[in-house]
Amino acid sequence: MAGKIVESVVMTENNELIDRIVDRYDGELGMLIPMMQDIQTECGYLPVERLRSLSKRLNVPLSRIYAVATFYSSFRLAPKGAHEVTLCVGTVCYLKGAGRISEVICKEFRIDPGGTTPDRLFTFQAVNCVGCCAVAPVMLVDGKYYQGVTPESALEILYGLAPDETTADEQEGA
Amino acid sequence: MTVVGNLRLNGVEDLERMREELLACRSPSSKCVRVCMGPGCAAKGAARLYEVFCEAAEQAGGEVEIQAKSVGCHGLCECGPIVIIEPGEIFYQRVEEPDVPEIFRETVLGGRVVERLLYENPDTGEKALTAEEIPFYKVQKRIALAHNGVIDPASIEDYVAEGGYTALAKVLTSMAPEEVLGEVERAGLRGRGGGGFATARKWRSCRQAKGSPKYVICNGDEGDPGAFMDRAIMEGDPHAIIEGMIIGAYAIGSRQGYIYVRNEYPLSVERLRGAIEQARELGLLGRHILGSSLSFDIRINRGGGAFVCGESTALMASLEGRPGEPRAKYIHTVESGLNGKPTNLNNVETWANVPAIINRGGEWFASIGTEKSKGTKVFCLVGKVKYTGLVEVPMGITLRRIVEEIGGGVRDDKRFKAIQTGGPSGGCIPSQYLDTLVDFDELTKLGSMMGSGGMIVMDEDTCMVHVAKYFTNFLQKESCGKCTPCREGLAQMLHILQRITKGEGEEGDVEVLEGLAELLEGTALCALGKTAANPVISTIRYFRDEYDAHIQERRCPAKECRGLFRYEIDPEACKACGICLKNCPSDAITGQKKVPHVINQEKCTLCGACWEKCPFTAVLKV
Numbered sequence: 081m082a083g084k085i086v087e088s089v090v091m092t093e094n095n096e097l098i099d100r101i102v103d104r105y106d107g108e109l110g111m112l113i114p115m116m117q118d119i120q121t122e123c124g125y126l127p128v129e130r131l132r133s134l135s136k137r138l139n140v141p142l143s144r145i146y147a148v149a150t151f152y153s154s155f156r157l158a159p160k161g162a163h164e165v166t167l168c169v170g171t172v173c174y175l176k177g178a179g180r181i182s183e184v185i186c187k188e189f190r191i192d193p194g195g196t197t198p199d200r201l202f203t204f205q206a207v208n209c210v211g212c213c214a215v216a217p218v219m220l221v222d223g224k225y226y227q228g229v230t231p232e233s234a235l236e237i238l239y240g241l242a243p244d245e246t247t248a249d250e251q252e253g254a
Numbered sequence: 255m256t257v258v259g260n261l262r263l264n265g266v267e268d269l270e271r272m273r274e275e276l277l278a279c280r281s282p283s284s285k286c287v288r289v290c291m292g293p294g295c296a297a298k299g300a301a302r303l304y305e306v307f308c309e310a311a312e313q314a315g316g317e318v319e320i321q322a323k324s325v326g327c328h329g330l331c332e333c334g335p336i337v338i339i340e341p342g343e344i345f346y347q348r349v350e351e352p353d354v355p356e357i358f359r360e361t362v363l364g365g366r367v368v369e370r371l372l373y374e375n376p377d378t379g380e381k382a383l384t385a386e387e388i389p390f391y392k393v394q395k396r397i398a399l400a401h402n403g404v405i406d407p408a409s410i411e412d413y414v415a416e417g418g419y420t421a422l423a424k425v426l427t428s429m430a431p432e433e434v435l436g437e438v439e440r441a442g443l444r445g446r447g448g449g450g451f452a453t454a455r456k457w458r459s460c461r462q463a464k465g466s467p468k469y470v471i472c473n474g475d476e477g478d479p480g481a482f483m484d485r486a487i488m489e490g491d492p493h494a495i496i497e498g499m500i501i502g503a504y505a506i507g508s509r510q511g512y513i514y515v516r517n518e519y520p521l522s523v524e525r526l527r528g529a530i531e532q533a534r535e536l537g538l539l540g541r542h543i544l545g546s547s548l549s550f551d552i553r554i555n556r557g558g559g560a561f562v563c564g565e566s567t568a569l570m571a572s573l574e575g576r577p578g579e580p581r582a583k584y585i586h587t588v589e590s591g592l593n594g595k596p597t598n599l600n601n602v603e604t605w606a607n608v609p610a611i612i613n614r615g616g617e618w619f620a621s622i623g624t625e626k627s628k629g630t631k632v633f634c635l636v637g638k639v640k641y642t643g644l645v646e647v648p649m650g651i652t653l654r655r656i657v658e659e660i661g662g663g664v665r666d667d668k669r670f671k672a673i674q675t676g677g678p679s680g681g682c683i684p685s686q687y688l689d690t691l692v693d694f695d696e697l698t699k700l701g702s703m704m705g706s707g708g709m710i711v712m713d714e715d716t717c718m719v720h721v722a723k724y725f726t727n728f729l730q731k732e733s734c735g736k737c738t739p740c741r742e743g744l745a746q747m748l749h750i751l752q753r754i755t756k757g758e759g760e761e762g763d764v765e766v767l768e769g770l771a772e773l774l775e776g777t778a779l780c781a782l783g784k785t786a787a788n789p790v791i792s793t794i795r796y797f798r799d800e801y802d803a804h805i806q807e808r809r810c811p812a813k814e815c816r817g818l819f820r821y822e823i824d825p826e827a828c829k830a831c832g833i834c835l836k837n838c839p840s841d842a843i844t845g846q847k848k849v850p851h852v853i854n855q856e857k858c859t860l861c862g863a864c865w866e867k868c869p870f871t872a873v874l875k876v
Contacts, residue, residue, distance in 0.1 A: 109574075109575050110573060110574050110575045110593070111555075111575060112575030112576075113555070113556075113558055113572060113575055114555060114556065117556060117558075144576075147576075147577050148558075148575065148576065148577055151558070151560065151577035151578065151734075152517075152557075152558025152559050152560050152577075152578070153558070153559035153560060154517045154557075154558050154559035155558065169479075170479030170480055171479040171480035171636075171637075171674070171708070171710055171724065171725075172479070172480045172636045172637055172710060174479075174724055175637060175638070175710070175712070175716060180862075207518060207559070208477065208479045208561065208728060208732075209477070209478070209479035209480060209481070209482075209518070210293075210518050211293050211476070211481075211482030211485040211518070211519065212293040212294055212297050212482070213480050213481075213482060213634060213636035213642065214293075214294040214331030214332055214334070214636060214642040214643055215294050215297045215298065215331065215334075216636070218297065223520075225293075225296060225297035226297070227297040227298060231866070
């Protein structure tokens, strides 16, 4: 009984969020990607029940929404870590050793690019060019740029990350 | 210094009055500190500098008007953060927070120069007072970047005061759409996104195409790694793009525009969004622009992190809310593009050139450049050069002048090996072609291309097979998978390249690569696939010996491919400090105090830890 009540509360909130986002774009199907980007901004990732609501509200098959969600690399179907770590592996950063930095990070924290550490401390992404080639190699932590990164300094930065409880808790399913 | 507030401009006279009022407000004694907020400078802490300058300006108060301004990328990212002081245009480089009080006291208030923050020419030892005196800027000619580093990109007033939207006013009052097309045609403007298609021809086809509504799109999905020209314009001078698009819309007959911005550029989105808001408030976007019959508005869409969306049909699919898969272009997008309607798509830099062409005339623009490539082109000069950054040069300049005069040559006195132009679809040009002119057709002849403007300098330590593998890996990952040649062909090419760089190459591999490349070029669906083999083909064409060394001798001449060279310790240089010994994960290094250390090759896993850690560069790659 109690479980059912909780579920219905979640569902209402759920629909409010989806309604708000869909209305922002006048329900235009062409704006599907911006809508999904907004859901990801609000939730930190794309929770399956939200995508279901979106599919119902827009009257498009869920498969079409999934096609979009899995095609574009910026969409996430699983919750992210408390911090967002982005390593640039664009040509210049790569020439200046970003490949090695990525290897070291993956080995040290036992993750793959795109993955999240088991303790949800951070999500690690290797992206193609953040447009800061002049100060390569570049790493971003929660939007802050670090220039001229080396394998050692990258690890130092990552070990200095605080386990930010609040950010992690804000996410659904956390 | 908002003068007009939310006043709507109902005619060209209103715009003129606004400009006059803005200029009248500028007292000749007023001073301004311009802090560069380009990505390079921002990564070096420019935001904090700006804050400190703002505080200092506020505290100073008093009789003189002092303004701190955050501006877009100035270009010389290598020497950032860059701060420029008006009057005098004094150019300070590598400014740090502790320098701020001194700059403020000495230069801003006292009018004296802080010598130690000036740029010093490493060859002559001469100090440069202004940007024009620095070799990096001397060869450049700025049209698309004219306002970058000068105006505050978040202020439409700044843009208008500098003559912004005069081109739009001119078009609306004195030019018919056909005349606008004529002017762009005379200018000989070609698409800056890579293809180099004649802009006027595209506009005219779209204008003449049947169907409505018609759309104009600005392609800001700058995905080439090693390129940030469009980002710099979007973040440094967003109104130039908007003005260009309005003029294009007028010529084509469109009421709706889109700007598609790459997901990795959040600041570009913010700047453009702000600029669109301001333009709407003043009546420069929306219904009856400047009181005329033209109505046009712009919407911003963010990309989803897919490289292929820089391709026009894929971008349009993305705007329709679908996965960004390109389609065959039997029917051009100018006839059937977004939502099946006539659509004209141009790159950021192309749009940003339009206002200057209208203002100064097509003939003026065409007087710059070569016979078939007119005007200027913005490049990102990066890689192993001394001065990296954003440069705008007249077409027809030689690659050598860009590398040597602007970039200051290869850094660390290494030997120049190649310059890579055109991003992942481009090719590597070796030193014997450095005197080639920068021109759409000349670069294509060399097996590379102009592309959107990435220019990556490689030195003797760069393995060309490795570079080819890097780009093939990139493209293979970014291939959308719709057509077989690209999906399967690139995977096969990557597989072969991986084998070669691991020392497992076989006779005939190069020929197979060439065969696959030919197949891709002839049969892939879109430009991504058709040009995907360029990095491989150009490196085979100019650096065949490196492929052969990998395959036949199991040797990497540049000593970059792990496993194809050894690490050894130079006994002369070794100081027996023990650092390598402590850092070796496989205990392969032996040695004692005062005895040069030795690497046991059988135990060595070639991880490179000793090479990275040695403070005396005594560990050598052989």
